[in-house]
Each structure stands twice: as structure tokens, then as C-alpha cells.
Amino acid sequence: MTPLLELRGLTHAYGSLKAVDGVDLTVRPGERHALIGPNGAGKSTLFATVAGTLAASGGSVLFDGQDITGLRESERARRGLLRTYQHSSLFLDCSVADNVALAVQRVHRVAHRLDRAAWRFRRTEAETARHLEAVGLAGRANDRAADLSHGERRQLEVAMVLAARPALVMFDEPTAGMSAAETERFAELVESLPSALTLLIVEHDLDVVFRLADRVTVLYLGRVLASGPPERIRADEEVRRAYLGAARTDELFTGDFS
Numbered sequence: 462m463t464p465l466l467e468l469r470g471l472t473h474a475y476g477s478l479k480a481v482d483g484v485d486l487t488v489r490p491g492e493r494h495a496l497i498g499p500n501g502a503g504k505s506t507l508f509a510t511v512a513g514t515l516a517a518s519g520g521s522v523l524f525d526g527q528d529i530t531g532l533r534e535s536e537r538a539r540r541g542l543l544r545t546y547q548h549s550s551l552f553l554d555c556s557v558a559d560n561v562a563l564a565v566q567r568v569h570r571v572a573h574r575l576d577r578a579a580w581r582f583r584r585t586e587a588e589t590a591r592h593l594e595a596v597g598l599a600g601r602a603n604d605r606a607a608d609l610s611h612g613e614r615r616q617l618e619v620a621m622v623l624a625a626r627p628a629l630v631m632f633d634e635p636t637a638g639m640s641a642a643e644t645e646r647f648a649e650l651v652e653s654l655p656s657a658l659t660l661l662i663v664e665h666d667l668d669v670v671f672r673l674a675d676r677v678t679v680l681y682l683g684r685v686l687a688s689g690p691p692e693r694i695r696a697d698e699e700v701r702r703a704y705l706g707a708a709r710t711d712e713l714f715t716g717d718f719s
């Protein structure tokens with residue numbers, strides 16, 4: 462099966478520091494792939510280089526078999542590679558529904574340029590309602606985005622990403638700053654996403670990682686230390702050693718992830 466995403470020797474350097482150093486990685490269609498590693502391992506840099514937020518210094522990014530290394534972030538998004546941001550990208554003064562409707566219309570402007578306005582309006586409304594329902598925000602449609610809790614704002618961002626009809630969604634530390642209850646709701650939301658949707662998640666909360674991912678890649682000093690199914694990663698001695706020195710190291714892999 463052709464991988465949906467393939468990185469070949471991907472490198473990003475900040476001056477003389479290779480924060481991402483020759484990374485090879487494949488993500489198959491429908492896979493839920495988590496990227497983990499201790500602080501400074503290069504996760505954010507790799508994420509941004511794949512999304513097109515940062516330019517690669519070397520190597521290549523293939524998406525659905527096409528080389529997209531030279532494409533801008535917006536062009537990657539048009540092809541179905543979408544990312545979320547750690548810092549909210551919402552229009553806080555608009556309603557929850559309007560935020561999603563704007564994302565839906567961005568797609569329609571391209572796909573249905575010649576459609577009549579009334580038809581387009583009804584279609585936007587229906588799609589907006591469907592995406593809000595999918596993320597559990599149907600009851601908040603008319604509230605201002607500013608009135609949502611932190612966790613609900615992340616749910617809204619997922620609705621906006623879904624509106625763009627992605628093939629691959631990249632989540633950047635989605636549960637950062639969430640309460641335990643919000644994290645639980647968010648994990649349930651990710652579990653409920655269509656199984657055909659491919660996910661790449663950078664996440665610090667290893668409970669969330671081992672709950673959601675069917676494949677885990679560990680970065681260390683900009684390189685891939687290990688990549689495989691969660692149970693193999695948890696048992697990997699090198700991976701454990703890479704986390705040594707981090708706070709509560711021995712607790713990192715001892716939770717009940719069943």
C-alpha cells in the first residue's frame with residue numbers, strides 16, 4: 462500500500478543545529494501515528510517542516526506519492542494535509558457556527574465557484590451542522606467562540622479542520638493545557654473520527670499517545686530512535702533511556718494503557 466505520508470532523509474537546520482536530522486518515516490492511510498520524544502528532540506520542528514510552516518533544509522516530503530517538499534503550507538492544505546496550531550486560530554468574536562461556516566466556504570469557493578448563492582448557503586449550513594455535531598458542539602452553535610472553554614476551543618478547531626476535507630490531520634500537542642476531563646473528551650473525539658482519516662499527533666501526554674496511536678515514532682536529538690506499534694515502543698530499552706533525566710521517568714511507561 463502506498464504510504465499517505467513519506468519522509469525521506471528530512472532535515473531542518475537552525476544555523477549549525479540540525480534540529481531534524483535525516484528523518485525517514487512512513488504513515489499509511491488510516492494510521493494514527495504519534496510522534497514523541499523528550500524536550501528538544503525535534504518534534505515541533507519536524508511537524509512544522511512536514512506541514513510546510515518551515516522549509517526543509519534537506520530530504521523530501523511525499524504526500525500521496527507526490528513530492529510536496531517545495532510547496533507552501535496553503536498548497537499542502539489544499540491537497541488534504543492539514544495541521545492544527547497550539548495557539549488558537551479562531552475568530553473569537555464570531556459565533557461557533559460562523560467559524561466553521563467560514564472554513565466550509567473556503568473549500569466551496571474553490572470547488573463550487575459556479576454554484577448559485579442560495580444553494581451554496583444551504584449547503585454550508587448543512588455541512589457546518591454536521592461538523593459541529595461530529596465534535597460535540599452542536600449545542601453551542603450560536604455562542605461566541607470567546608465564550609468556549611479551552612477544551613471546547615480545541616474541539617471547534619477540529620471541526621474547522623474537518624471542514625477542509627483533510628486526508629491527513631496533524632495535531633500539535635492537542636491536549637496541552639487541558640484539564641483531565643477535557644483531555645478525556647478530546648481523546649474520545651479523536652477516537653470517534655472517521656477511521657479512514659489519517660492522523661499524525663505530536664503529544665506529550667503518553668497516556669493519550671498509547672491510547673490513541675496504532676504506531677509511535679520516537680525522536681531523539683533530531684533522529685528517529687524507534688518506530689513501531691505502541692507495545693514495542695513501551696518495551697524498548699533505548700526509548701526508556703532517552704527519557705532518563707526527565708521528571709518522573711519511571712512513571713512514563715508504567716501507566717495502564719489497556
Ligand SMILES: Nc1ncnc2c1ncn2[C@@H]1O[C@H](COP(=O)(O)OP(=O)(O)OP(=O)(O)O)[C@@H](O)[C@H]1O
Pocket residue numbers: 475478480498499500501502503504505506507
Ligand atoms: N527557532 C529556533 N531557532 C534555533 N533553535 C531552535 C529553534 N526552535 C527550536 N530550536 C532548537 O531545535 C531543537 C529542537 O527543538 P523542537 O522545539 O523542535 O523540539 P521538541 O521536541 O518539539 O521540544 P519540546 O517537546 O520541548 O517542544 C532544540 O535544540 C531547540 O532548542
